[in-house]
Amino acid sequence: MNRASQNEHQAVASIPPVSTVDVKPDALKGWSSLAKVCELLRIECPHSVADDVVHFRHMQFRPRQCLHTIGQPFDSLYVVNAGFLKTITVDEFGHEMVLGFPMRGELIGAESVYRKQYLIETVALSNCDLIRIPFKVFLSLGQEHPALAPSLFSMMSRANAHQNTAVNLLGAFTSEARLARFLLWMSRRFAEMGYSSTEFNLHMSREEIGLYLGSTLATVSRAFSALNASGLISVKQRSVIIRNLDGLYRLARLTTARIRLRQKSAASPSLVP
Amino acid sequence: MNRASQNEHQAVASIPPVSTVDVKPDALKGWSSLAKVCELLRIECPHSVADDVVHFRHMQFRPRQCLHTIGQPFDSLYVVNAGFLKTITVDEFGHEMVLGFPMRGELIGAESVYRKQYLIETVALSNCDLIRIPFKVFLSLGQEHPALAPSLFSMMSRANAHQNTAVNLLGAFTSEARLARFLLWMSRRFAEMGYSSTEFNLHMSREEIGLYLGSTLATVSRAFSALNASGLISVKQRSVIIRNLDGLYRLARLTTARIRLRQKSAASPSLVP
DNA sequence: CGCTACATTGAGTGAGTTCAAAATGCGTGG
DNA sequence: CCACGCATTTTGAACTCACTCAATGTAGCG
Numbered sequence: 001m002n003r004a005s006q007n008e009h010q011a012v013a014s015i016p017p018v019s020t021v022d023v024k025p026d027a028l029k030g031w032s033s034l035a036k037v038c039e040l041l042r043i044e045c046p047h048s049v050a051d052d053v054v055h056f057r058h059m060q061f062r063p064r065q066c067l068h069t070i071g072q073p074f075d076s077l078y079v080v081n082a083g084f085l086k087t088i089t090v091d092e093f094g095h096e097m098v099l100g101f102p103m104r105g106e107l108i109g110a111e112s113v114y115r116k117q118y119l120i121e122t123v124a125l126s127n128c129d130l131i132r133i134p135f136k137v138f139l140s141l142g143q144e145h146p147a148l149a150p151s152l153f154s155m156m157s158r159a160n161a162h163q164n165t166a167v168n169l170l171g172a173f174t175s176e177a178r179l180a181r182f183l184l185w186m187s188r189r190f191a192e193m194g195y196s197s198t199e200f201n202l203h204m205s206r207e208e209i210g211l212y213l214g215s216t217l218a219t220v221s222r223a224f225s226a227l228n229a230s231g232l233i234s235v236k237q238r239s240v241i242i243r244n245l246d247g248l249y250r251l252a253r254l255t256t257a258r259i260r261l262r263q264k265s266a267a268s269p270s271l272v273p
Numbered sequence: 274m275n276r277a278s279q280n281e282h283q284a285v286a287s288i289p290p291v292s293t294v295d296v297k298p299d300a301l302k303g304w305s306s307l308a309k310v311c312e313l314l315r316i317e318c319p320h321s322v323a324d325d326v327v328h329f330r331h332m333q334f335r336p337r338q339c340l341h342t343i344g345q346p347f348d349s350l351y352v353v354n355a356g357f358l359k360t361i362t363v364d365e366f367g368h369e370m371v372l373g374f375p376m377r378g379e380l381i382g383a384e385s386v387y388r389k390q391y392l393i394e395t396v397a398l399s400n401c402d403l404i405r406i407p408f409k410v411f412l413s414l415g416q417e418h419p420a421l422a423p424s425l426f427s428m429m430s431r432a433n434a435h436q437n438t439a440v441n442l443l444g445a446f447t448s449e450a451r452l453a454r455f456l457l458w459m460s461r462r463f464a465e466m467g468y469s470s471t472e473f474n475l476h477m478s479r480e481e482i483g484l485y486l487g488s489t490l491a492t493v494s495r496a497f498s499a500l501n502a503s504g505l506i507s508v509k510q511r512s513v514i515i516r517n518l519d520g521l522y523r524l525a526r527l528t529t530a531r532i533r534l535r536q537k538s539a540a541s542p543s544l545v546p
Numbered sequence: 547c548g549c550t551a552c553a554t555t556g557a558g559t560g561a562g563t564t565c566a567a568a569a570t571g572c573g574t575g576g
Numbered sequence: 577c578c579a580c581g582c583a584t585t586t587t588g589a590a591c592t593c594a595c596t597c598a599a600t601g602t603a604g605c606g
Contacts, residue, residue, distance in 0.1 A: 043387070091441050095528060099437060111437055113430030114316070119437065139422055146416050153412070156429040157386030163436045164362060164372060164384055164392065170443060170487055171370045173563080175594070206553065214443055214487065219594055221554055237553075237603075253366035448562070479585065492562055494586060510571075510585080 031055040032081070032131050034141070040079055040105050040131070043154050046147035054141070056131045061085075061124040067108070068118045076134050078108040083128025084203035087120045088211075098212040100166055101125075101204060104193045110159035125203040170214055173255055178213045179223040180252040183233065187242060198242040205238075227251075304328040305354070305404050307414070313352055313378045313404070316427050319420035327414070329404045334397040340381070341391045349407050351381040356401025357476035360393045361484075371485040373439055374398075374477060377466045383432035398476040443487050446528050451486050452496040453525040456506065460515060471515040478511075500524075 034054055038045030058081065061067065067078060070090060080102050087099045087108065099120060102108050112118045113135065142149045169185060172178045191197035202209070206224070207217040227233045232248050234241040242248060307327050311318030331354065334340065340351060343363060353375050360372045360381065372393060375381050385391045386408065415422045442454050464470035475482070479497070480490040500506045505521050507514040515521060 089437060089441065091444070092526075095444055095526075097441055097444055099440060110430055111433040114427035114434065115430075119434055139426070142415060142422055143419050149412055149415055153425075153429060154387035156426060156433070157383055157388075160384040160429070160433045160436065161387065161392055163433065163440075167372060167436075167440070168362065168364045168370055171364060171368055173593095205551095216595060217553085218555085218596080222594085225554070253368075255368050478583095489563060490585085491564080491587085494584095495562085498586070 030058050032058065037079055037131055037133070038151065040081060041107065041155055041158070042105060043151040043158075045151065046145065048145065048147055054137065056133055056137075059130050059132050061128040061130065063124055063126055065124045065128075067122040067124070067130070069121045070118060072118045074109065074112045074115070074117050074135065076109065076132050077138060078122075079131040079133065080104050080106050080108065081129045081131055083130070084125040085122055085128060086125055086204060086208060087122050089120050096211065098208055100163070101212070103189055106162065107155050107159045110156050113156075171255065172252065175213075175215050175219045175223045176226055177252055177254045178215070179209075179220065179227065180232075180248045182209065182213060183227075183240065183242065184245075184248055184252055186240075187245075198245070200240060202238045202240060303331050305331065310352055310404055310406070311424065313354060314380065314428055314431070315378060316424040316431075318424065319418065321418065321420055327410065329406055329410075332403050332405050334401040334403065336397055336399055338397045340395040340397070340403070342394045343391060345391045347382065347385045347388070347390050347408065349382065349405050350386075350411060351395075352404040352406065353377050353379050353381065354402045354404050356403070357398040358395055358401060359398055359477060359481060360395045362393050369484065371477075371481050373436070374485070376462055379435070380428055380432045383429050386429075444528070448486075448488050448492045449496045449499055450525055450527045451488070452482075452493065452500065453505075453521045455482065455486060456500075456513065456515065457518075457521055457525055459513075460518075471518070472513070474512045476511065 032055060034056070035045050037056060059078075061083070067085075082104055085102045085108070087102060089097050089099055091097065102122070108122055108130075109118070111120065138152065142152050165185070169178060169181045172181055186200065186202065187197045190200045204212075205217075206220045210217045210220045213220065224233075224235050227248075228235045230247075232242075232244045232251065234243055305328060307329070308318050310329060332351075334356070340358075355377055358375045358381070360375060362370050362372055364370065375395070381395055381403075382391070384393065411425065415425050438458070442451060442458065444451075446454070459473065459475065460470045463473045477485075478490075479493045483490045483493045486493065497506075497508050500521075501508045503520075505515070505517045505524065507516060
């Protein structure tokens with residue numbers, strides 16, 4: 001229930017270096033127990049295996065580093081312990097699409113199991129600390145600890161469900177509504193991680209957001225400016241402060257064009273137009 | 274090869290004509306072996322369990338019938354043996370989104386495992402014959418037949434990967450290019466099912482396609498008309514004949530100038546040197 | 547203090563949405 | 577068999593949002 005880390009907003013603009021938020025202390029241990037992994041993924045970990053001898057190796061990545069590229073043989077899943085990443089795919093004629101932005105507690109690689117090769121490319125957007133789960137170990141866990149099997153399937157399922165929520169973002173037609181939904185969704189995810197739900201740093205560029213939301217760099221930037229001008233958020237570079245949650249919700253629910261920032265004065269009465 | 278079935282439109286819940294196309298003969302048996310299910314899903318089925326005593330029950334649905342609604346307790350996965358369906362979700366504001374169109378050989382429900390309740394609503398678009406896999410049985414399979422476990426995870430993974438391919442369709446292309454991609458994708462799926470890849474019946478309405486592709490009924494209809502007029506396809510209501518596959522491909526790769534996002538990964542060598 | 551990335555903003559245009567009317571197909575019932 | 581009604585689809589006309597191109601502004605880094 002802690003509302004940790006108010007430390008980024010203005011701070012981010014001025015103080016760039018290795019944030020203590022991005023790399024938690026315990027990431028430095030180098031190994032994590034199964035219980036820790038389960039906790040990260042928010043799935044049940046039967047007591048019978050809680051003190052298991054199996055431990056998982058941590059791996060650190062720096063911005064722009066790739067975990068894996070498309071076509072590479074699949075061997076491991078990853079669980080994000082700290083940091084921010086993006087997953088992308090390149091279609092049959094070289095068009096790049098952004099599929100998601102994995103964060104703490106999320107599983108990477110679930111879609112690549114069945115083909116035995118990675119279908120996506122995963123790139124670190126910040127310093128990252130990931131827990132590597134060799135798929136062989138993953139399988140053996142299910143064998144040796146029957147009580148754990150349901151959780152393993154839950155892991156896979158959650159990754160799938162996550163994709164669906166992402167699709168929901170695209171349901172809004174106007175760029176501003178899509179961005180509003182995106183921000184609300186990010187807000188929720190930051191809250192789940194124990195960070196502030198109103199002040200956070202998006203670690204991706206405008207272009208990456210655009211590719212994710214199905215629009216362009218310029219449009220995303222304009223949408224940010226519009227939300228900023230209407231007082232719903234404050235945005236400076238990649239750090240965002242949500243000023244008016246209800247207003248954002250109202251905007252996010254708009255599926256259709258027609259009325260947009262016509263209601264901006266209603267959204268923030270404090271700001272005189 | 275069997276043509277697409279023109280046999281159903283809005284065959285209401287009054288007439289249950291069992292189509293010989295949509296419901297294959299062997300679907301009438303009522304039960305399927307594990308081997309059959311694996312074959313449908315195109316995953317390996319170890320010989321050791323091929324003659325297993327476990328059998329799965331078939332269920333028939335008629336157009337507009339729901340398999341399950343959102344929030345209902347999750348208990349079973351389904352594998353499509355015959356027929357066409359849609360999966361939808363309703364976001365927090367009541368807006369409906371179409372997530373996919375499951376067809377023969379696809380798994381339904383993978384995203385709902387971890388919450389123990391269905392996150393989606395699945396609706397039959399035609400007469401359907403589905404194989405029900407109670408999740409308890411699914412779990413016990415992994416326990417009793419270790420050799421099968423990898424395949425079970427593959428099933429989950431495939432459902433996930435499927436979602437990703439779907440996202441690819443939504444790239445910021447023109448409506449005609451999106452529709453072209455959609456048709457090519459459907460063509461491939463029909464081919465995989467053993468049907469004609471050039472003549473088939475889309476069982477969904479223009480509106481459902483629109484909700485899936487992120488545009489509107491009218492735009493989808495116009496795109497159909499344009500493709501029809503250009504001779505790439507012939508379309509009459511929901512039945513489509515692909516006349517010029519190469520032309521469709523050319524159109525599908527056509528992008529309203531969306532390029533770039535140059536990748537310069539610091540560590541792993543990327544696809545393009 | 548440059549350099550290079552990224553972000554903001556402007557102007558013009560085309561594509562897609564909206565609203566609305568007409569047309570088509572299909573089932574029902576006269 | 578045809579007339580009618582309903583649902584879906586097609587098409588038209590106006591509007592406007594978002595894309596493209598391009599210039600300017602702002603960080604961050606050597």
